[in-house]
Amino acid sequence: MKTISLGEREVRAAVSMREAVDAVRRGFLGLAGGEFEMPTRTVLRDGGFLVMSAQHRPTGSAMVKTLSLNFDRVPAIAGTVVWSTLDRPDHLIADAGAVTALRTGAAVGVATDLLAAPDAGRLTLIGAGGQAADQVRAVHAVRPLRALTIVGGDRARALADTLRTELDGTEIRTATDPAAAVGDADIVCCATPATSPLFPASALPAQVHVNAIGAFRPTMRELPDELLADSTVVIDELAAVLEESGEILHALRSGALTRDDLTELGTALTAVPAPPGKRTVFKSVGIAMQDWAIARLLADKYLP
Template sequence: MGTVVVTDEQIREAVPMADAVAAVRQAFADLAAGAFEIPVRAALGGGAFLSMPVHHRPSGTAAVKTLSLNFDRTPAITGTVVWSDVSRTGGLAADAGALTALRTGAASGVATDLLADPGASRLALIGAGGQAADQVRAVHAVRPLSRLTVTARTPARAEALVASLRAELPGVESATAPDPAAAVAGADVVCCATNTAEPLFAAADLPERVHVNAIGSYRPGMRELPDDLLAAATVVVDDEEAVLEESGEILHALGSGAIDRGDLVELGTALDGGLPERAPRTVFKSVGVAVQDWALARLLAERFLP
């Protein structure tokens, strides 16, 4: 048996967001239990090229994602995820762009389900690039939305995203905002999906109770969140080793003394009951972990491999 190639359209048809959230939730639980062999990803060319391998010991399966990133092109992410099973002679390959957007959204869904208030329904989205739509879909999967507000550096892109999502979100009030401060006012959940080098808003711009997902920055020179937000919030990260290597927000806040390493809780640990008393504001900081790619690649393998 050779390698089965799965297209973007097949990925979307085969893996609804609710299934993606469930698979990624289990993967983070397995990560906390020590089921994965997972090195920190290799970043080459200043982060323009990434390679992310992972091995799931109990199942004898592995996934490797290789991709390139260029935010001046569309799509910004191109590459391949390859899934292998030690017991099979063939494997599966999937487009990295579609799978990355889906699994990144799913992680925000897991964190939002864990950390956001049960009645949260108003989402502010900052950014309108390739990751943005799946952030909305994931939050909506765990906290049905009543309102969506989108802002982006290019207003036309925010307007186009809102228009494209309206058919998926019947009954949800949707609009654009002129800037991040206006977008987050009154939000229950905020999703940041940008490649900015400076914080998108001040902590004072946020409501007193809010959950924030920050998934856009993935290198030390990028930073979406201000130190004073992290200092006062419950901070959950996808993987401590990864964020200490790659997250500009976390590294800056540690360097300024706003937080210390003891303030960071890994998502898998939090899912297993290891979350301290919740502050009124919560933050999920993700730089992306290969177990997310493995989780969705495994779903695809179950659907497409004999």
């Protein structure tokens, strides 16, 4: 039996964002087609510890991720992703922080490619934590960015300096007021642990695509009800958001949304596109299939 262990550097070297987006897109289509056995994740200490698992029926492969999450430390996410298959005893173990950032960004890339205007090129990113850079990389992979605004303090300025070396030709600036920063955006990415909406719906342009990945517990909320009520809303998985998404749960309770207003991303990928000119929202709490998709890429490269 062979066990391969991969740190953040090895994970990053093996998987590009473009590969991650393509793999996660295939995963969402497979999920819609019933290919996955995927329990709702186990949450302990109100989100301080998470356990996620997925089994891919066609390949007999499985992924289990365990992590701890603490926004007061660096890195905020620490843990492992374990990959195994039925046909061989070998295992792959990968850094959960790197896999989580890649797969979260990749899901946003899939949704943005589907829902954002074809010529969208102005991104406003709210939040500059561990998930932020891969939000930008994923959007840039599907909609080359002309302008990027990062909302935050010192961490936003540090992230802007890092991304300038990657996004040649993109105008990059920082801001401190989320409501003012989203006013001319084509795409907005929210990656914060907020417990109340980051901006009013009225601050947004008439046509905009919004990704919200930061709030992953019922007590957290990045988006206002008014935005959800006035948008085409796509989610990662219904069972997951009904268990964990503060935005969706609040909007359902207030009557701003009904369950019929929610479309899973895998279904949306095969459906008629949203009408042009309408606001669109992708709300994700993160599901195990996404981790499986990245782990499979790593296994294909390190466990041939």
